[in-house]
Amino acid sequence: MLIRGKYQGASFFELVEIDYPHLRPNLEGRGAEAGAVPSFPHGTTVLAMRFADGVLMAGDRLATEGHRVASRDLQKVYPTDAYSLVAIAGAAGPAIEMARMLRIELEHYEKIEGEQLELEGKANKLSQMVRANLPAAMQGLVVVPIFAGYDRRRRLGRLWKYDVTGGRYEEAEFESSGSGSLYARESLKKAWRADLSRDEALRLSLQALADAADEDRATGGVDLTRGIFPVVYFCTIDGAREVPRDEIERAYREHVLVARQHVGGSA
Amino acid sequence: MSIPFYVSPEQLMADKAEYARKGIARGRSIVSLEYDKGIVLVAENPSSLSKIGEIYDRIAFAGVGKFSEFDQLRKLGIRFCDVRGYQYSREDVRAKALANAYSQAIGDVFTQQMKPLEVEVIVAEVGDPRFAGHEENVMYRVQHDGTISDHHGYCGIGGAAERLETYLKDHYQAGQPLGDALKVGVAALVAASNGGARIAAERLEICTLDRERQDRKFRRASADEVAAILG
Numbered sequence: 165m166l167i168r169g170k171y172q173g174a175s176f177f178e179l180v181e182i183d184y185p186h187l188r189p190n191l192e193g194r195g196a197e198a199g200a201v202p203s204f205p206h207g208t209t210v211l212a213m214r215f216a217d218g219v220l221m222a223g224d225r226l227a228t229e230g231h232r233v234a235s236r237d238l239q240k241v242y243p244t245d246a247y248s249l250v251a252i253a254g255a256a257g258p259a260i261e262m263a264r265m266l267r268i269e270l271e272h273y274e275k276i277e278g279e280q281l282e283l284e285g286k287a288n289k290l291s292q293m294v295r296a297n298l299p300a301a302m303q304g305l306v307v308v309p310i311f312a313g314y315d316r317r318r319r320l321g322r323l324w325k326y327d328v329t330g331g332r333y334e335e336a337e338f339e340s341s342g343s344g345s346l347y348a349r350e351s352l353k354k355a356w357r358a359d360l361s362r363d364e365a366l367r368l369s370l371q372a373l374a375d376a377a378d379e380d381r382a383t384g385g386v387d388l389t390r391g392i393f394p395v396v397y398f399c400t401i402d403g404a405r406e407v408p409r410d411e412i413e414r415a416y417r418e419h420v421l422v423a424r425q426h427v428g429g430s431a
Numbered sequence: 432m433s434i435p436f437y438v439s440p441e442q443l444m445a446d447k448a449e450y451a452r453k454g455i456a457r458g459r460s461i462v463s464l465e466y467d468k469g470i471v472l473v474a475e476n477p478s479s480l481s482k483i484g485e486i487y488d489r490i491a492f493a494g495v496g497k498f499s500e501f502d503q504l505r506k507l508g509i510r511f512c513d514v515r516g517y518q519y520s521r522e523d524v525r526a527k528a529l530a531n532a533y534s535q536a537i538g539d540v541f542t543q544q545m546k547p548l549e550v551e552v553i554v555a556e557v558g559d560p561r562f563a564g565h566e567e568n569v570m571y572r573v574q575h576d577g578t579i580s581d582h583h584g585y586c587g588i589g590g591a592a593e594r595l596e597t598y599l600k601d602h603y604q605a606g607q608p609l610g611d612a613l614k615v616g617v618a619a620l621v622a623a624s625n626g627g628a629r630i631a632a633e634r635l636e637i638c639t640l641d642r643e644r645q646d647r648k649f650r651r652a653s654a655d656e657v658a659a660i661l662g
Contacts, residue, residue: 169510176513184514268517271647275485275509 176272177265177293204305205234207259209344209376209383210241210251212312212323213356214337215365218400219312219321221249222369224344224377225392226384227256236384241395243404245270248286248313249397253342255305262293262307269293283315287324287332295330308341314399321399344376344383351375362398366407367419369396374420386416444576447547451575452590454549455496460589461553462619463493463582464603465568466612469557469641469648473616475624476636483638485649487512487524489557489565491640495589496550496575504533504552522565526556530571530579538577547575551588557640557648585616591623598622610660613637617661632658 169183180187210223223240226233234256241251242263250266252259269289274280281289290311297307312323324332325339338356340348351372360368370386373394377385386393393416396407461474461482472493474482482501483493486508494501508529516524533552541547551574558567570586573579585603587595598619607615617635621627637652644650652660 171510176517179510179514180517187514187518265517268513272509272513275513276506278481278484 174273174276175289176269177289177296179272203230205229205238205256206382207238207240207253207256207342209340209342209348209373209380210253210310211340211345211348211352211369211372212249212251212310212335212338213352213360213365213369214321214323214358215360215362216358217321217362218314218398219249219323220365220369220396220398221251221310221312221323222373222394222396223251223253224373224384224394225387226382228382236387236390237392239395241397242267243397243406244286244311244313245274245280246403247280247316247399248283248311249399249404250290251310251312251341252307253309253345254307255300258297258300258305259307259309262290262297262309265293266290282317283313283322286313287311287322287334290324291326291330291332293330294326294328298329301328310339310341312399314401314403316401319401340372340376342383344373344380347379347383348372348376363415365398366396366412366415370394370412370416370420371423374416374424386420447541448576451496451541451547451549455551455575456590458495458497458589460587460591460595460620460623461493461495462585462587462595462599462616463553463555463570464585464599464612464616465570465583465605466609467606468609468643469639470555470568470570471609471612471616471637471639472553472555473613473620474636475620475630475634477634481636481651483636483651484509485638485647486529486554487516488521488646489640489642489648490524490526490529491553491555491638491649493553493555493588494550495552496548500548501550501552504536504548504550507536508533508554526554526569526571530554530573533571533573534577534579536577537573537575541576549575551575551592553586553588555586555640557642559642585619587619587623594623595619609639613660632661635661 171179171182205227207227212221221241225237227235227238244250244267250263252263315322324334338352355368377383393412398405459475463472472483476482484505486492492505512524537548554571556569558565560566570582572586585599602615633654635657637657639650640648
């Protein structure tokens, strides 16, 4: 039971592929024609930006299945280890699985080798996972993540976006993914600066998500009735930290909500 | 044509066991102790190659004997646990299953192969009284022939394991803070070694399973921390 595998390396992803293929979903060759996959939940808007101390990553909470709400409080931003984060958009099932796999992958490597991968190495690893998902993506199960973290060697926050083929592009400023990303990016573009403080970055991210939710029906806005707020993480030299809900609520009420009422919106 | 010699199974096993014990006795011993907030593992190890390692959220590994053999076991343990955690949930990964798998694997090599593994390992798991079913600390010792035993309070492996246990029986106290437990552990290693000379802080490899930590309880103490704790 213990000594049965052939795989000898440090990658959990490869270990599963080689020694435990039955644990991996095999989506190739099934219902090859387009549109064969029945309806399934989609995650929508996530964003990441650099700021003075590192990077921020945030995501709305809504998952939609066609015109229906699949979940109102889905988590789309995940810490993958002490110094990195991943945000997922697209087909919720494979996307959450990918985030989970990346976390195990990074931890597995660290335990086997006794040291962590460099941030670039982690970003590259995610690239291979997105590429491995390409056959599923061809059938509509598209996953488009954003990866961000604090590079302890270079002492700065960095972030990458991906395409469905596993293409990996480092972004110097900010990035957004998902159905509301166009509006979120437009919003970020007008106010983003490299020297944003932590509080300014938090405000800006909530503003951008509010703008996306305003224009895109599949993006979830803040739900004050149910008390549902976006998930926001900072990653700095102190590691990845989730912003407490009451801090998000305060920032939202004091800055975003007030500004919207001012322009006559009904938010 | 050569005539095969008859060797009695008793003799064969005794020879293998002696071979393995000799190999293990050449290296230094390791001790693992419970303290008030978890489990501490202490090894005298002047090299940068680790003898103690993280296996999973609450599980640590320590091995003595031939480095290539116990390091291979450590990696197998990580693969075993990560696959289980992926397949089921992180809470389903338990030290007992891992120790049994080690016992099976080491025992199989001992009976079926010409050369036994010259290793002895500890699998330690930190418990937390706040979680039902996970309250107790557990420590398993697996020997060169696959013999498995569970230990409470303290556990020693290596050529000097018996002397370690004798020392700890008289000096170990339950519920001590980390610093005190660590001092007892180091004193046990000193008492059990043949020379009995003091061990410098930079020659110690010390790791803890600290139940107060979030998620991953394993932590490797830096050289400065070791020096500070031992004064």
